[in-house]
Amino acid sequence: MTDSDHRLSLSDLTALLTRIFERHGCSPEVAAILAANCASAQRDGADSHGVFRMPGYVSTLQSGWVDGRAVPQVHDVAPGFVRVDARNGFAQPALAAARPLLLEKVRRNGIALLAIRDSHHFAALWPDVEPFARQGLVALSFVNSMACVVPHGGHRALFGTNPIAFAAPRAEGDPLVFDMATSAMAHGDIQIAAREGRQLPPEHGVDLAGQPTQDPQAVLQGGALLPFGGHKGSALSMMVELLAAALTGGDFSFDFSWEQHPGAQTPRTGQLLIVMDPSAGNSGAGFARRAEDLVLAMRAAGQSRMPGERRYRQRAQSDREGIVLDAATWQRLQELAGAA
């Protein structure tokens, strides 16, 4: 923190971001949901999915590529299956619209599925799953994105960074939550490395010619990322395409083109959520208690940080001390809000 940094509460940052989204073509409902999502990510210390994303949101809205006023259509297609047509809008309002019906189905059936199609997901994935764990449920989500990852053994980008997120409740602590790109690195982190002039670790990317590179610019300019963990990560990325696009009716990561929309940055694809109610299984001591036992065992085995823990620590600090934005970021947000 330097003298020129700004400190904001979560609600003040949310209000500022809401103004930006509304000013650039979002309905009040969509603006409120996206602003809360983005401000929460910033609060949790997610540099690549917090306010860093705002210029991309704005340029995409300006390009006409996404509909910031889309009203998602929720379809109750089967006792355990909710389908949402996001109608070329963002994925988060689609999830919000379907959430009550999804929860009702999970409680009744023990498991239910939410398939979102024709949606733009430009945010972190953990905010979509963590709330289910806070209600005692177990959630899995899959989102495909835009062709920037070469399948294992291939030479051309095809998959998106295709994250998988998982959340599970614990009896005595914040939920266990992970959100992992199936690429060797998240796309936002490549952009940050490029901006900061840092090299990438080995075996993370290839250049335009398909040759290994550690230069983030070469990856961004015609190059591509590799999957994490070799053929296994590549198979998981394929699974994400099948679940988030083929099963939802959304586009694959290689299906859409931004050519007619300069400035567009959000992938127009799909998202799948699977939510389970562990209490239906009558698992003896109870799921959250067993999860707590697992955490104790992981700590005893030497694992010092549980999935999600870094975010919870940053969240607590932000709630205590405010969310810190540097002067340039603050200035940029003021400009986007039309206040500068």
Added chain:
Amino acid sequence: MTDSDHRLSLSDLTALLTRIFERHGCSPEVAAILAANCASAQRDGADSHGVFRMPGYVSTLQSGWVDGRAVPQVHDVAPGFVRVDARNGFAQPALAAARPLLLEKVRRNGIALLAIRDSHHFAALWPDVEPFARQGLVALSFVNSMACVVPHGGHRALFGTNPIAFAAPRAEGDPLVFDMATSAMAHGDIQIAAREGRQLPPEHGVDLAGQPTQDPQAVLQGGALLPFGGHKGSALSMMVELLAAALTGGDFSFDFSWEQHPGAQTPRTGQLLIVMDPSAGNSGAGFARRAEDLVLAMRAAGQSRMPGERRYRQRAQSDREGIVLDAATWQRLQELAGAA
């Protein structure tokens, strides 16, 4: 193939393995299911999960650790949730017993879950999911096993090799199927490397002192495996413990002990299956057609082999030319069958 090799049909190998299972304490029902499973894995070229496993099955049955005559109890606990108590028997008969009810629930609800507890899974996982894809469904399965994998950042084995298997139908080809250990290597492959005196690749295992090693014997004798892909593989392995053990009511990989049962090799844990009906989503061109489009795109991007393809090729060859067993393996099976 040498002169001393033996060639068998799938049905002859299945019959031989059935005799072995029955001779060593399995009921006819259990013996038939395990024999078909093991013979199919051998037919598909899975050296680590085919007849290589038979001595382990037999010594485990002899130790009294597993009940080869267990009759699984199927519980219809919610409209989308089937629970099976395997009653200290094998997982495959539990899945077989619950399969009709699970399929009925999937067709009605669009998604359903099968939670198997108190079960022993000593086989490959793809045979559990592939049949669902052949019926037009999408299946995911998770099995935890025995503590032999150190969590990322830790120093002691805690997780099992904890595989994840996935299967999805294609319009014009065999299903896309993968079955991946979340460890850097499958346990059976470590055993095979040890038997053949081969070194392991780097970053696959640690020795008794927690130090990196490439010696498979050091991994097997008090050492441990590492997860694949660093912290991401470790998080997936944790998820498998939560889904296959905590959610089913089965044991964690570190919960059980073989000490009272010398010769026991099968983990007594749990298994979870999630099965989805993509037709419920009304995904336009249809899931299998979209999956076919993805395969075409993967091939165009340079991926030469689809997940599962190597097995299908070996399967076709075995069906054409017979399943080949070397003389020592054949002799061993004869001895186990009491025919030598």
